Amino acid sequence: MTRFLSLLVVMVSAALTACGGGLLADAGDDVTVSGGQQVELNGGAYAFNEDGSQAQVDTTLTYQWTHNGGESVLLLDSEGKVTTDNTTQKLIAFIPAELQGKSVEFTLVVNDGVTESIPDSVSVNVEPCTQQEGDVFIECVDPTWQGLSGWEMSEGLEPFNYFSGATQNHVQWSIQNLQDQAHNRVVDVQFNHSAVNGTFQLLTAKRGLSGYPEQEQLIDMTAFAGGQLKFDIRVLDMGLTENIWLQVECGWPCQSAPFQVPVAEVGQWQSVSFNVDDLQSIGLDLSKVGTALQINPDWNLQQGVHFQLDNIRWEKSGCVDQPGNVYGNCLDSKWGGFGAWDTEWNGNYFYTDVNNHVQWTEVFSGDPVRKNVLEISFNKDDVLGTFYIFPPQQLGPDFSEFINGDYVFDIKILSVGAETTSLVYNCGYPCNGTSHRIDKSLVDRWQEVRIPVSQLISDGMDITAVPVGINILPDWVIPQSGFRFQLDNIRFENPVVVQ
Numbered sequence: 001m002t003r004f005l006s007l008l009v010v011m012v013s014a015a016l017t018a019c020g021g022g023l024l025a026d027a028g029d030d031v032t033v034s035g036g037q038q039v040e041l042n043g044g045a046y047a048f049n050e051d052g053s054q055a056q057v058d059t060t061l062t063y064q065w066t067h068n069g070g071e072s073v074l075l076l077d078s079e080g081k082v083t084t085d086n087t088t089q090k091l092i093a094f095i096p097a098e099l100q101g102k103s104v105e106f107t108l109v110v111n112d113g114v115t116e117s118i119p120d121s122v123s124v125n126v127e128p129c130t131q132q133e134g135d136v137f138i139e140c141v142d143p144t145w146q147g148l149s150g151w152e153m154s155e156g157l158e159p160f161n162y163f164s165g166a167t168q169n170h171v172q173w174s175i176q177n178l179q180d181q182a183h184n185r186v187v188d189v190q191f192n193h194s195a196v197n198g199t200f201q202l203l204t205a206k207r208g209l210s211g212y213p214e215q216e217q218l219i220d221m222t223a224f225a226g227g228q229l230k231f232d233i234r235v236l237d238m239g240l241t242e243n244i245w246l247q248v249e250c251g252w253p254c255q256s257a258p259f260q261v262p263v264a265e266v267g268q269w270q271s272v273s274f275n276v277d278d279l280q281s282i283g284l285d286l287s288k289v290g291t292a293l294q295i296n297p298d299w300n301l302q303q304g305v306h307f308q309l310d311n312i313r314w315e316k317s318g319c320v321d322q323p324g325n326v327y328g329n330c331l332d333s334k335w336g337g338f339g340a341w342d343t344e345w346n347g348n349y350f351y352t353d354v355n356n357h358v359q360w361t362e363v364f365s366g367d368p369v370r371k372n373v374l375e376i377s378f379n380k381d382d383v384l385g386t387f388y389i390f391p392p393q394q395l396g397p398d399f400s401e402f403i404n405g406d407y408v409f410d411i412k413i414l415s416v417g418a419e420t421t422s423l424v425y426n427c428g429y430p431c432n433g434t435s436h437r438i439d440k441s442l443v444d445r446w447q448e449v450r451i452p453v454s455q456l457i458s459d460g461m462d463i464t465a466v467p468v469g470i471n472i473l474p475d476w477v478i479p480q481s482g483f484r485f486q487l488d489n490i491r492f493e494n495p496v497v498v499q
């Protein structure tokens with residue numbers, strides 16, 4: 001509301017009562033929030049004398065809040081539990097993610113025992129959040145899900161669910177913006193008390209007053225069978241816990257058994273991935289999922305644990321294979337896997353390891369359209385190596401239908417290290433013709449590399465048995481170390497035929 005008192009006097013004079021005074025509620029300033037979290041509104045009032053001058057506000061005011069947000073907006077008490085009490089000065093309300101892009105109006109009326117005030121309204125504007133199917137939290141809570149919540153139990157007390165991350169409870173959380181261009185908004189979670197056990201969770205939409213979902217509020221996730229539940233985690237403090245655990249619930253007591261979350265060094269982001277089929281095999285009923293995930297430290301060792309989560313999403317199974325495709329969001333089934341060759345091993349290796357010169361991993365780009373990408377790094381000062389995608393059999397797949405087309409991929413260079421070398425692509429043993437140089441001056445920007453198939457054939461590639469999906473390396477010159485880049489959308493592509 002505006003706080004220009006002189007303007008308000010005009011309004012108040014219309015509400016002067018028989019007692020000669022006037023009262024005007026103050027619901028506070030409009031706010032914008034990201035859905036799936038609580039919002040706090042602070043009620044106040046202005047009182048006026050009969051002549052319009054400002055009067056002392058009676059301290060025994062009572063408050064009454066109403067809203068137009070429907071049943072999905074939950075009123076919360078100071079512990080974050082759902083309440084029906086709408087008469088507190090400070091109103092805490094949970095704004096579910098499904099209200100993304102909408103605005104909820106809260107109206108306050110105060111009463112000093114004699115006079116009922118002129119009402120005042122405040123708008124809670126919920127930021128838009130549109131993501132792809134299966135996304136849970138990239139930069140906001142997807143409207144498929146209700147939002148962020150906690151659950152805890154301690155001896156002698158009833159276990160309870162809560163919907164505010166800003167309480168004195170055991171589990172506290174907030175959405176924080178790291179402004180790092182990589183993760184930006186993340187969910188920050190802390191576990192606070194010693195004699196309490198709890199879990200952080202993302203619940204399905206429409207999860208109701210009881211805190212436990214009714215059967216009809218559970219989500220059918222069977223389309224994700226064979227797929228994966230993925231997220232990034234960064235532990236900031238492990239406290240005394242040794243493990244972080246993941247579970248997915250399907251309408252208590254239906255739930256998956258706990259899965260251990262692999263955790264990198266404290267302070268390091270780590271991408272983790274769980275097979276939905278594995279969750280299913282340990283008790284998850286995919287047809288009625290109640291939480292996108294639940295995550296907690298070891299029981300009885302939770303105090304002081306602090307971590308951040310980002311890029312939480314369910315992904316459908318594997319690749320939808322497409323002609324010409326090598327890697328889009330996963331490796332097309334025409335290919336066998338990822339590998340590297342280096343002079344230290346003097347041989348090939350097909351797993352990635354922090355001790356190797358060439359390391360690779362699949363990461364979520366942070367871009368909901370680009371999704372997964374490959375990240376490759378060259379690490380040792382005195383070793384030479386190359387990264388490649390190999391075929392499933394000795395003979396590579398036949399791409400002769402692309403004989404008139406191009407071989408294309410997207411690359412984003414993250415760092416060029418000592419800058420002593422260039423980045424090159426070649427078509428791989430036994431092809432090994434011309435190396436194609438990639439512009440390494442473009443750092444932190446995606447660029448497309450496009451090579452005519454005819455050129456690869458003249459390099460010696462057999463298009464009926466393509467030896468590698470990609471073969472990419474810094475120049476064969478010491479040192480290669482420090483080169484780090486991402487690859488995406490590796491494919492063979494025919495020219496678009498204009499009708």
Ligand SMILES: [Ca+2]
Nearest residue numbers: 138183185310
């Ligand atoms: Ca993010």
Ligand SMILES: [Ca+2]
Nearest residue numbers: 328329370372
């Ligand atoms: Ca991709």
